[in-house]
Amino acid sequence: MGKGLSRDLMLRNQYFAAEATWEEIGRLLYEEFRAEALKAGPFEVPLENAVAKHQLRLRNAIQQQEGIGGSDDEPLCANYSPDLQIRILRLEPSEAPGPLLDMGCGERGDLVFHLHTLGRSDAFGFDRLCETAGPLIQAGWFEVPWHMDVLRALRPGGSFRYAPA
Template identity: 30%
Template sequence: MPHAHETLSETVQRLSRDRFTRFGRLPLQGFQTARERFVRLDPEATRLLLAKRGEMLDLLDDETVREAWISEHVRQLGEVAYRHNQFLSPADIDSSPAAPIYRELLARLRTALAAPSSLMPLDQALQPLLAAHHAALWRWSTGLLAERFGDSLAQPVCSEYRAELQLKVLGIHVQQLAEPILDLGCGEGAHLVRHLRTLGLAAWGMDRLAAPDHVVWQGDWLDADAPLQPQSWGTVISHMAFSNHFQHQHLRRDGTAAAYAARYMKVLEALKPGGRFAYAPSLPFFEALLPQQRFQVTRRPVAGTAMEATEVLRRT
């Protein structure tokens, strides 16, 4: 039921977010095998629909509310897709519209709520609706991955790493970091940013999935310009993030490597003279093109891996 001071619309959105959290963090195969759980509505949601049937019908008939719900569901689905495959871009997700899936869901929900309650208990009436919705989400997810990667279950590892491990991989000693510090692709938890701040360092982060607050920007590094103003950072760090994606796009026939190259140069211009851009994996195909009179490139092997880490010093 609604929490104190919570409108019915807000309650619906809260329950939806809870459902996304529960099912969205499953691997794709896990989502498929969780079908039986997916088609059973949560008890709180069932009680809400029964108690507020008339109000729910009014909300579903309100086009503004309905479209707002659809937009929010599509946004959350995009976040889930990105968590499953970090190489999906916003353009990839936008190319496979999900709004019709949720428009159909709400239309069928309205029909079920409008039917006489004597015909069938509501939770039973909703099971075929949720089963069809589960199938539609499965088709959307696997179709998107198959189109972009040739594999309907393509799920590269998308992990958040301990702050200490990130520093070790990059070969960074905290006492040598020039402030202020930007972690580009800091991850949802911004672990390194918060670790550095506990050490008294001026650190900020940016990530598509991070909740924005006073130390983190939420945004895509190809679009967000606010964090990358000229000569604003002493150090920019990106562990298994920006350069990983740049490398991936470089290897794709239809990749956006040119956009990444332009953004890489914008990162370098955002460094103060004497500032450093530290990242892994290395990008030798692009680093070789940097003008040596302006930038000094240092690569070092990462112990226990076939990977190298890079540090680019801005000379002037």
């Protein structure tokens, strides 16, 4: 995969790692694009269509492989999939001691609700953008007077997992 694409992916997702799988995916996508571009020839509209198809294929590959998505102008960290977050945090939901607190859970609190579907009713989250409902509290880091208490309240055998956004 080209250094430019790898750089762009890393800027949009700090957890992106250009592994061998990505090298092969990138090679296949660019081969497909090259064939379509050559077929389009010098005609502007078919070439624009080939570029648009290529961009869509890249987005779909990124969404499928990395579990991230969103519009071009939206930070991807707001859309990290629960599975990607679990992988980054090296969290085993069924075995992690509770309660689980997602500090900065995002507008939708996807990880919190995903943990609930896995039977973790002791999962909670807060974020400046979420609505206070169910296990979510609308609050920012500096608005929550007890966020340092979380660190002091860790139980023996508990853990603090951090993944910067």
